[in-house]
Amino acid sequence: MLSEHLSTITGASITTTDLFIKELFSAISNSLAKGENVKIKGIGIFKTTGNADNPVIFAPDPDLADALNMPFACFEAIELDDDLNLDEVEDNSEETNIINANDNAIIIEQDLPIEAEVNTVTNNEAVELSDNESISDEERQIEVSVPDDTNSNNDIESPIDIPEDCLDQEEENAQQASDIIDNVNETIVDTDYETIEATSTKHSWKIIVALIAGIIAGYILGIRFPYKANVMNNQIEKTSIIDDEEIVDSIITNRDTIHHCEKIDSINQSSIQDSNVTDPEIIDTIGTTRFLTTMSREYYGEMIFWVYIYEENKDKLGNPNRIKPGTTVKIPSAEKYGINRLDSASVALAKLKAMEIYAPYQK
């Protein structure tokens, strides 16, 4: 019932809202019967036409029409090319996917020689490296992970075919690559000073720079995530391969050793809490083609949930239709606001929320 709904919104009694509805529409019909147009703020205009088939025309208020079409607000009319055919559009979309795939392939191919060079240099220095047992497992894995295609490339691998200049360049590239590998190792394994010094006697100054950078990075990470870093260090000593799931497991086991009296259920709960604590905040930036609605569709699967991103960043956002590009917004987790695109109640709540947000900006 309309009167009941009005009663819940306004807090007035049903008899009052019922009387209001009766009087409102009787006043409108009386006015229309006299041949007058009736304008109602926020609803629209009723116009008489004098036509027996369609005696009344209703023109909704612009605010009402905008509110109804809010789910499609992010779309605009697009001018199509004369030669454009819808079948071709589908074909083109497939072609662009193929092109993107090819682009990736080119990038990989461009990257391959550097990795291959690293591989050849490491092969040339096999004696040094093999004698040195302190090479970390991660470094070996990186070397092993070079694709087999590069090994089959004789031009790169065979030292006979490579000119001396190229060899110098290869050495330089190998130095850079080894520095990158060292950086990766340092950020992952924190600081394993002895192994790094043993493997990099030739280019000590670069490694020192990398070491300092690694120490600074480790120090910063240690300040920001002290607990997690300690746990990771303990875990890295035990295992060479780091996996996110294993980190979570290690957090659980370490907490378990600290708190011996806790049961398995409580461990699971603590792991859930830890995972919540360590969840990084998602920060996104408004662009000329990236709106709250596009972010909502990306993160929550529906555009209508943009209201919760707005709610999370209400302090810095004003009119939702006039957000400046470049504004950074925090994306709340779906659980925080109970966002579920499959739940019609959740969608309806979001629509209501949108109306509330738009209400202050309506003329």
Added chain:
Amino acid sequence: MDNKQLTSIISKKTGRDTKDINALIEALATTIKEKCGNLDSIAVPGFGNFVPIKEDEKIITDLSTGKRLLLPPQITLTFQPSGVLRKKIID
């Protein structure tokens, strides 16, 4: 008849303040937005039906320029007067 005249008429008939009437009109607009936004129609006995009609996206051709435009989907709110209202207006 504009909004002020309408609210004053209803205010006199119901014996309530114009502010209350304005609040009720605003609540009615919110209800229409909510219901019609969900593509539900609103029937007012003796007056008519507010019926939302959803149009899918479509391609139109501008006859003056010959250009084709891809229009996004939209919801149009229409009003269908009841028989009583039709009769009242025609008579």
